[in-house]
Amino acid sequence: MQRNSVKVSMAVVRRLPKYHRYLGELIEKDILRISSKELGKIMGLTASQIRQDLNCFGGFGQQGYGYNVVELYKEIGHILGLDKEYKCVIIGAGNLGQAITNYEGFRREGFKLMAMFDINPRLIGNTIRDIKISDISELEEYVVDNDIVIGIICVPKENSQEIADTLVKANVRAIWNFSPSDVKVPEDVVIENVAINESLYTLTYLINEDNLDI
Numbered sequence: 744m745q746r747n748s749v750k751v752s753m754a755v756v757r758r759l760p761k762y763h764r765y766l767g768e769l770i771e772k773d774i775l776r777i778s779s780k781e782l783g784k785i786m787g788l789t790a791s792q793i794r795q796d797l798n799c800f801g802g803f804g805q806q807g808y809g810y811n812v813v814e815l816y817k818e819i820g821h822i823l824g825l826d827k828e829y830k831c832v833i834i835g836a837g838n839l840g841q842a843i844t845n846y847e848g849f850r851r852e853g854f855k856l857m858a859m860f861d862i863n864p865r866l867i868g869n870t871i872r873d874i875k876i877s878d879i880s881e882l883e884e885y886v887v888d889n890d891i892v893i894g895i896i897c898v899p900k901e902n903s904q905e906i907a908d909t910l911v912k913a914n915v916r917a918i919w920n921f922s923p924s925d926v927k928v929p930e931d932v933v934i935e936n937v938a939i940n941e942s943l944y945t946l947t948y949l950i951n952e953d954n955l956d957i
């Protein structure tokens with residue numbers, strides 16, 4: 744499939760995981776062909792939005808036939824880079840770090856969690872699902888020696904920039920930051936700041952929307 748040379752907007756990129764998830768669900772239901780109209784209906788998008796999005800990558804549909812679900816699922820997975828393996832480390836082996844480690848889905852999707860790091864002597868040396876928790880002082884060397892691609896930050900916000908700096912120094916390509924602070928990284932390192940509570944606040948806004956006296 745030929746990708747168009749136009750730069751794809753982040754809005755489209757952020758919709759791709761959603762396409763991937765819905766198409767995966769269609770495959771599970773043995774639905775192997777779908778029109779942009781039907782896909783739009785289940786995804787809450789218009790048919791023209793779907794066509795526009797997918798045209799950024801060269802278009803996948805055929806007039807009068809619609810989309811081949813399996814082909815589209817594979818192509819979007821490829822565009823998202825989900826057909827590769829990514830070596831990751833988690834920094835901060837507390838509640839969140841352990842929850843991510845315990846989540847089976849990441850392993851299935853090609854995210855290979857290699858190690859965890861912490862400063863707490865009571866955690867260092869323990870293992871979670873066979874993943875060892877090491878002393879934070881070993882982070883930089885470990886990342887360099889093991890070609891780690893993604894660093895996952897699960898430490899308090901006060902320490903997140905320092906951890907990000909160490910990860911950058913050790914040449915990670917990407918940081919998935921769960922601490923509630925926007926850490927700074929050079930342009931060649933990609934960063935995603937995740938804030939579950941921002942999504943929750945959207946929910947509370949929607950609950951209260953009718954009562955707002957704006």
Ligand SMILES: NC(=O)c1ccc[n+]([C@@H]2O[C@H](COP(=O)([O-])OP(=O)(O)OC[C@H]3O[C@@H](n4cnc5c(N)ncnc54)[C@H](O)[C@@H]3O)[C@@H](O)[C@H]2O)c1
Nearest residue numbers: 835837838839861862863897898899900902922937938939
């Ligand atoms: N993004 C989200 O939606 C979301 C949700 C929950 C928590 N969080 C954030 O994730 C972070 C972790 O939350 P938690 O509930 O797991 O906290 P936690 O206190 O259970 O775990 C934090 C861990 O980080 C370790 N740590 C502290 N400083 C460190 C350092 N310099 N190097 C290595 N390890 C260090 C601590 O020893 C501890 O084990 C916090 O910043 C929290 O605000 C974000």
